[in-house]
Amino acid sequence: IAGITQAPTSQILAAGRRMTLRCTQDMRHNAMYWYRQDLGLGLRLIHYSNTAGTTGKGEVPDGYSVSRANTDDFPLTLASAVPSQTSVYFCASRSGLNTEAFFGQGTRLTVV
Amino acid sequence: QQPVQSPQAVILREGEDAVINCSSSKALYSVHWYRQKHGEAPVFLMILLKGGEQKGHEKISASFNEKKQQSSLYLTASQLSYSGTYFCGTGGAYSGAGSYQLTFGKGTKLSVIP
Known part of the structure; x- marks a missing residue:
């Protein structure tokens, strides 16, 4: 089934550890996004990518990095996790500027 | 910058x-x-483009007034x-050097009760 897949589904991580959240889409979408969702704060954009080889910072990029080596994959890395990064993370993609975004099922990350 | 949504929550019978309203300080x-x-995960309902068009999805419709930088979901x-x-x-x-940024508001929680 075509779509967007995130891994892992959930993770408990010790503070200070490095973690990479994976996101893969098979729809050949140009744009990809990472959001974090926290109660009362909605969906906040962390990083985005317009197309393979380019990335940009969103509203809350500090502590996170991304890469876009190819069209399909957009991993999000936490270099040294902190408890404030406890959140639900959603990856999304879309084909163009004025098209709908498709979301992955989310990754629930707990940093202790 | 996140668009502003109102109300934060609503309960309906x-x-x-x-x-539900959405406004932005940016064009x-x-x-x-x-x-x-x-x-x-969030699921797409509709997209509205410049031109003030109104779109519908079942009994859900929306309007977009780009001059007022507002949209409403009905x-x-x-x-x-x-x-x-x-x-x-x-x-x-x-929205920024021709970027594909897509920024969301904080959300409106809708509860429909019997």
Whole structure:
């Protein structure tokens, strides 16, 4: 089934550890996004990518990095996790500027 | 910068109507609306482009006034299945060096009760 897949589904991580959240889409979408969702704060954009080889910072990029080596994959890395990064993370993609975004099922990350 | 949504929460009885508003301090070129059920990913409802057009999805419709930098989502004759959190997203051309940024508001929690 075509779509967007995130891994892992959930993770408990010790503070200070490095973690990479994976996101893969098979729809050949140009744009990809990472959001974090926290109660009362909605969906906040962390990083985005317009197309393979380019990335940009969103509203809350500090502590996170991304890469876009190819069209399909957009991993999000936490270099040294902190408890404030406890959140639900959603990856999304879309084909163009004025098209709908498709979301992955989310990754629930707990940093202790 | 996140668009601003209002109200933050609303409780409706089945059959009642509701309006959710979304506004931005930046020029809007497109507005997206999504609905998220508890524990699930957001799901696309509709997108509105410059031109003030109104779109519909079942008994859910929306308007977009780019001059006022506002959009409204109209839910008529609400059903239990309409419960969830509604997000507006803004972005499109000229949102930053021609980027594809898509920024969401904090959401409006809608609860429909029998």
